Amino acid sequence: MNAQTWVAIAAAVIAVTALYFNARYTRAADRAARSAEAQTKIQQQLRIDAAQPYVWVDVRPDDVTGTLLNLVIGNSGPTVATNIRVQIEPSLPAIDQLRERAQAAQARLADGIRSLAPGRTIAWPLGQGFNLLHTDGPQVHTFTVTADGPFGAVPSQTYIIDPADLRGSLDRPAPLHKLAKVVEELSRTLQSASNGRTDAAPALPQWR
Secondary structure, eight states: OOOOHHHHHHHHHHHHHHHHHHHHHHHHHHHHHHHHHHHHHHHHHHHHHSSSOOOEEEEETTTTTEEEEEEEEEOOOSSSSSEEEEEEHHHHHHHGGGHHHHHHHHHHHOOEEEEOOOOOOOEEEEEHHHHHSSSSOOOOOOEEEEEEETTEEEEEEEEOOGGGGTTTTOOOEEEEHHHHHHHHHHHHHHHHTTOOOOOOOOOOOOOO
């Protein structure tokens, strides 16, 4: 073979080699671009999720009395929740004096609450725990919560709440309730002193 043939063969080999590495580079660039796009979508979704409201519903002991059970809805997210709906199956029980009020609350939740600000809670009394909790067996209720946030619908939540789980739990009012009782007793003591009662020394307020 003459020199021109060798030159042509070398040029062909160089071209094929360049084409091979160019194809590999193109595939690597495509993978990098797809990976960057996926990361961008993930970061965007994380920002959206972090800015969405978080609506929850629960059956909780009352912070003041310690004996009442309340149906409570709240928003623990950073933004306002709108178009909130809660389905409770079966309906929660209530004592006779509060049954109509409790049924109205559950109907309102099912029909929808227009908005719930961050950190806001709404509570409806159901009655004393010792009247609502059966002596044995579960009292299962299924809660389904839907709501909208600033970026559209929040993923719905469906979970089970069993008030019977509270059976036998410690019944203790919140510390602020105790402080309020102390202030109330102190006020009565001062009022008695101002009315001129000197027949007995005023009693010091006691924690309850």
